[in-house]
Amino acid sequence: xxxxxxxxxxxxxxxxxxxxxxxxxxxxxxxxxxxxxxxxxxxxxxxxxxxxxxxxxxxxxxxxxxxxxxxxxxxxxxxxxxxxxxxxxxxxxxxxxxxxxxxxxxxxxxxxxxxxxxxxxxxxxxxxxxxxxxxxxxxxxxxxxxxxxxxxxxxxxxxxxxxxxxxxxxxxxxxxxxxxxxxxxxxxxxxxxxxxxxxxxxxxxxxxxxxxxxxxxxxxxxxxxxxxxxxxxxxxxxxxxxxxxxxxxxxxxxxxxxxxxxxxxxxxxxxxxxxxxxxxxxxxxxxxxxxxxxxxxxxxxxxxxxxxxxxxxxxxxxxxxxxxxxxxxxxxxxxxxxxxxxxxxxxxxxxxxxxxxxxxxxxxxxxxxxxxxxxxxxxxxxxxxxxxxxxxxxxxxxxxxxxxxxxxxxxxxxxxxxxxxxx
Numbered sequence: 001x002x003x004x005x006x007x008x009x010x011x012x013x014x015x016x017x018x019x020x021x022x023x024x025x026x027x028x029x030x031x032x033x034x035x036x037x038x039x040x041x042x043x044x045x046x047x048x049x050x051x052x053x054x055x056x057x058x059x060x061x062x063x064x065x066x067x068x069x070x071x072x073x074x075x076x077x078x079x080x081x082x083x084x085x086x087x088x089x090x091x092x093x094x095x096x097x098x099x100x101x102x103x104x105x106x107x108x109x110x111x112x113x114x115x116x117x118x119x120x121x122x123x124x125x126x127x128x129x130x131x132x133x134x135x136x137x138x139x140x141x142x143x144x145x146x147x148x149x150x151x152x153x154x155x156x157x158x159x160x161x162x163x164x165x166x167x168x169x170x171x172x173x174x175x176x177x178x179x180x181x182x183x184x185x186x187x188x189x190x191x192x193x194x195x196x197x198x199x200x201x202x203x204x205x206x207x208x209x210x211x212x213x214x215x216x217x218x219x220x221x222x223x224x225x226x227x228x229x230x231x232x233x234x235x236x237x238x239x240x241x242x243x244x245x246x247x248x249x250x251x252x253x254x255x256x257x258x259x260x261x262x263x264x265x266x267x268x269x270x271x272x273x274x275x276x277x278x279x280x281x282x283x284x285x286x287x288x289x290x291x292x293x294x295x296x297x298x299x300x301x302x303x304x305x306x307x308x309x310x311x312x313x314x315x316x317x318x319x320x321x322x323x324x325x326x327x328x329x330x331x332x333x334x335x336x337x338x339x340x341x342x343x344x345x346x347x348x349x350x351x352x353x354x355x356x357x358x359x360x361x362x363x364x365x366x367x368x369x370x371x372x373x374x375x376x377x378x379x380x381x382x383x384x385x386x387x388x389x390x391x392x393x394x395x396x397x398x399x400x401x402x403x404x405x406x407x408x409x410x411x412x413x414x415x416x417x418x419x420x421x422x423x
Contacts, residue, residue, distance in 0.1 A: 014115050019048040021094030025086040026055045029062040029104040037069045039108050045115035052090045056081035084197035091192055099192055101185045106228035116224045117186045124162050124219045128187040130180045131221040135229035142384035143229050145365045156222035165212040171255035178208030184226040202247035233323035234390035241394030243423040249402045256399050265400040266333050269393050272351035276389050279303035280382050289375045293366040296373055300359035321386045351392050358388030
């Protein structure tokens with residue numbers, strides 16, 4: 001009976017007469033790298049699964065590990081790396097009819113995950129397919145929130161979505177209909193080599209935009225996910241938001257105009273920093289956990305709406321929720337504002353308004369997950385609020401720099417260079 005069951009299982013297991021090449025840009029991939037390579041190599045249902053690693057200067061044993069586990073390894077100098085170049089190079093050296101682009105810290109949840117991606121591509125009759133993320137068990141609250149909110153924006157919280165060019169060409173619709181993700185993107189190799197990646201950032205969205213403009217259909221899956229998340233400090237969210245939005249402004253005409261804000265971005269940031277400090281030490285401190293998310297939502301709304309006229313931004317030195325680089329960044333902005341004429345002031349509230357939206361988004365997630373806010377979760381909420389503030393600062397700084405005028409670009413060139421370094 002056991003042999004019959006085993007034969008039946010083998011008969012039922014899917015088998016496609018194609019090969020897939022998994023392309024992974026790598027730099028110091030870390031201790032989970034062998035597990036990733038083994039899981040990708042072990043994907044079932046294909047004639048062959050090839051692993052192509054493009055390493056850009058690892059100083060750990062990533063290259064040796066990849067080679068020992070049977071991957072094809074390509075090495076490039078660190079200064080030659082870009083998100084596009086590494087993936088294009090991997091695709092050129094791949095032998096499979098299909099390419100899966102992924103990253104060094106994402107894990108397939110099962111040995112049939114890749115076949116699920118492939119089946120969805122065929123089922124939906126699309127040229128490329130990406131999927132959502134399942135955050136790791138140790139993921140911080142803010143990453144869980146932004147991952148969930150991104151899927152909500154794309155409309156894939158509970159299912160798949162086929163995407164194509166819409167008669168509406170507004171920036172949000174274009175982004176929603178073209179958003180591939182190189183965290184997990186499956187595409188036919190011949191199609192990819194016709195288009196290739198371009199640019200240093202948002203190369204996956206750029207590819208999606210060109211595909212739908214040529215009449216192709218894409219899919220983003222909510223029915224399957226890849227395990228992936230980060231516990232990033234606030235400064236990383238600041239940098240990533242800055243670089244990402246500069247790319248989005250180039251790719252999506254009119255997108256910058258939807259964000260509002262003006263040239264007084266540094267006073268606006270410092271005003272918002274003071275506002276979030278007052279909220280953390282005031283309305284949120286007054287809560288008595290455990291409490292429902294609505295109480296937190298009300299405290300955020302009341303605290304930010306009640307923020308008085310332009311306050312002096314307090315020092316970031318003792319802020320336990322901020323990493324050292326963010327504290328140093330705030331200090332530089334404080335020093336710059338004071339050197340230009342005293343304590344920061346602004347009639348703009350763009351970051352404060354955006355921060356209110358961040359607080360609401362976090363509470364929406366807590367409602368979605370039916371979580372009561374205990375003391376530990378309230379501390380996570382405060383940390384997430386600062387990370388959301390940092391992200392919004394990156395957005396506003398990018399908008400101010402991109403929109404100009406030239407004197408604003410010149411005055412903020414040092415900030416621009418800092419935030420785009422090693423992007």
